[in-house]
Amino acid sequence: MLKRTHTCGELSEIDTEQTVVLNGWVNKWRDHGGLIFIDLRDRFGVTQIVFDPSVNKEIYLTAKKLRSEFVVAVKGKVEMRPDDSFNPSISTGKIEILAREIEVLNESKTPPFEISDNIDINEELGLTYRYLSLRRQKLQQNLILRSRLYQSVREYLTKNSFVEIETPVLMKSTPEGARDFLVPSRNYKGKFYALPQSPQTYKQLLMVAGFDRYFQIVKCFRDEDLRRDRQPEFTQIDMEMSFVDENDVMTIADGLIRKIFKDIHGIDISTPIKKMSFQQAFETYGNDKPDLRFDMQIRKLNNLFKQTDFQVFKDVLSQNGHIAGLAIPDGSELPRNRIDRLVEEAKNYGANGLAYMKYQKNEFSAGISKFISDVEKKNIREAFPLKENDLLIMVAGKYEMVYSVLGQLRLDLGQELKLSDNSQIRFIWIVDFPLLEFSDEENRYVARHHPFTSPKPDQIDLLSEKPQEVLARAYDLVLNGNEIAGGSIRINTRKMQRKMFEALKISKEEAENKFGFLMKALDFGAPPHGGIAFGLDRLAMILAGGDSIRDVIAFPKTSSGLSLMDQAPSEVDNVQLRELHLKIL
């Protein structure tokens, strides 16, 4: 085999007259006036090769038979291209190789789609031939970026005394939250391992063991009905620290973010990243992961309508409901049918209706404007800094509904009206989360993060009386409307852990059965500790400017968990099942 002396992205005018060997794929093939040109491609770049029958007839004839995606080795001399055929878009664009030897290393059938970034490929076809999709430059660059991301993360964390430790993949099944993937045991009939939803218990045990600072870039698994753009297996940057409080963890995470954005994009993120309470986020942006790339804040209007005669609002306030609104820039110019659709959308999101008023020439008109008093109108103008042509929309009703509906509309409108500057990078920490949330389905409180999250120390006594009011020592990091990390300070005594399980209506037996080993560990000198986990797939996606986490995963599955390339999951031998003591129903 003719072994390469250079990659296809390496040669330039300073290499002319050298004899070189390149190995790669035929990217483009063309016959131009008796000369054959191919663009030879590898992951490093593309180099033009020329076959001239007057130089060597035999290799010219071989070159004639080349087709796209053939793998070849070419030996030849680096020459300058004629001035008028420079290609400034590639680094090798001033030179070409005049071929003197060629070896076809492998042939290729005609691929089902052209290997080019400029072509839309049917998603199923692209996943079936994933190894060909991955030849596209964009996907290659994404995975190379992801590789750099790993190194950047590890460099930062090891410099900060974190120890990288692998935790088991075959672990105990302890469903509390999402569904576990199970792995039947052959040696222990009727028993199962589970794949980790996260290494949560292990990293806490590592703190009990005194490792002080732990990290791992680790695969996690959830057998959920997959929503759009989720994968059954996903990757976390998992960290835990001892002798820390919330701010220590957030400070380390701030530094990690700074390092990553500097290494990957040369951007300086300003730290400390600002913090916002869960309540403020919810009442201003309608969710706990605000997209701050555009403003359009929600305003609570309860006080403005205290004395209102508008019956709808009056009724809501009398039932301790909320009224809130937001101003859509230039919304008064939206056509009537768009406004009608907006009302429908609000209803689809759960509102009873959507009240609105146009604001033009300092006056309110249309919608509910005739029901609103002049004083109220004046107050509204002051509450919002309204601008000419704004459309004020308002929702009234139950607290949760009001803000979440407005939050949804805000996001939809932000996108539709292109309010967001997508080049912006807007981080925010969300803190002071409620510890628990009530699950109507299970008719009990469930942990908003997970049952190992510590409540605020001064609120522990509230846990039995007013569990809904207790705040957690938890924090989420949000980037441009995506939750990219979440963590908390953990419970580190058996007494507090038991209190938490009681609040969750998990019986002593169940707690012992599932988490007895962790509670036992807390008896032997568990230090104060806390941590955080970053969703690496989403972070890589944002860094790569992709639309889907599939763009940064080498071999993703469909949203139903199917691998189209190899048809996993698949049937297995009966012998295998018998060995596992299992029968299919």
Next chain:
Amino acid sequence: MLKRTHTCGELSEIDTEQTVVLNGWVNKWRDHGGLIFIDLRDRFGVTQIVFDPSVNKEIYLTAKKLRSEFVVAVKGKVEMRPDDSFNPSISTGKIEILAREIEVLNESKTPPFEISDNIDINEELGLTYRYLSLRRQKLQQNLILRSRLYQSVREYLTKNSFVEIETPVLMKSTPEGARDFLVPSRNYKGKFYALPQSPQTYKQLLMVAGFDRYFQIVKCFRDEDLRRDRQPEFTQIDMEMSFVDENDVMTIADGLIRKIFKDIHGIDISTPIKKMSFQQAFETYGNDKPDLRFDMQIRKLNNLFKQTDFQVFKDVLSQNGHIAGLAIPDGSELPRNRIDRLVEEAKNYGANGLAYMKYQKNEFSAGISKFISDVEKKNIREAFPLKENDLLIMVAGKYEMVYSVLGQLRLDLGQELKLSDNSQIRFIWIVDFPLLEFSDEENRYVARHHPFTSPKPDQIDLLSEKPQEVLARAYDLVLNGNEIAGGSIRINTRKMQRKMFEALKISKEEAENKFGFLMKALDFGAPPHGGIAFGLDRLAMILAGGDSIRDVIAFPKTSSGLSLMDQAPSEVDNVQLRELHLKIL
């Protein structure tokens, strides 16, 4: 919480007079003439704290109640110890902290064993309380070394243009070799994912995709009946390269080994690491992973006994058998019953018997010496450089048996007679492996490495006629008798892959069903490629000077795959099983 200003391994005489805060565990507690001393421990070291009732009565009383493994925060002044109580074995041994404040951060029950490297712990107890075992300094240092090993590997590989890419954990079940762990699918009734035994097919697909150089430090899984010191999940350093031959891969691996030993132990490994053929290794050391830390080579003696009158040897040679022997240094002085046991051991390893002769004062005596002619004796003396008091042992019979029995005895004797210099680091590449080996159990040839390994190009035609003679483009790296890495150049055309499957008696349908996706990928321009995988657990164990891979794994399982700490695997809900469409037999 009193937050630490320093770790417990950081302070020394230059810090005297400073007021500091330390956080850690009470390692030792003693009451000395009215003063209380504690050794406060964290992963960075140990610092002595003094509580003096005349300085602060209240904290003295708190300190009186401290017990081993309590977690405390202490504030105090750094002072020089009296000259006569310096402890030169620790870096903080010249100072102590005179405590002025103390906060008990958590209490501890009395641990089931003392946290000390100097105590033998029952293995089951140690695994049950793994988080306490992991507080022992030796295990902490092992895992910290392992963390450094990861970083060293990744630094080397990324510098050499390898891209780190994660491959799926939930993959297609393709049993060929060991048994897969299976993961039942909830969405696809009766179908299963498998956990990877290695990312072999994926890394080949990444080469087809053009990534050129791939690596990953990755968990792999085998549901085997665990031999001593195996784990159901283990970690590999997995690599693959395009446009390479065997030497290119071995050169990269040589460089990796150099980098690792330099980074971890400051040792310069001389490269290129030498190569030895499989045949030579087998006929000289009796196996394919020779321990070169001691000599005692096996010698083939067939030619010496061509004309022999000794009936046993004569018979063996007439049946195309082999005779080989090795010389045990000072073996003539072994007591008679030890020599008798040696004969028994040889029989246990599969020999019909063990022939021997003592060599003393240039003469052979005892054993079979009276049956051996003078010419033969002279030739033996020349074949071996025999030394005074050597014991020559010989085995005759079938080829495989002869060398493997002598190889086993060589290892046993090497250990018993302490022939090996354990401070040595002896690497060797084993090359020219047979491609196939006959499986009596399956009554067919099976792949010695795996079915994707390429045969030597000039021997492909032998594959149908004399499959046993075909050599593989495979290579194993051996360190001190341990196989620490293995790899090969892969098959990269459908035609050759099909030929290989035919040699393995895998039908076209079965091949299509299991590996159709890989064969299809080979149709679209698969470059020449090859790779290697290092067993990271064993490598870390050797680097840490441990006896068992459990010494370098945070949460290992027993040899039957049980996690004693959390009792995984465990029973699961019937609801979970129903969702997976499964019933236990």
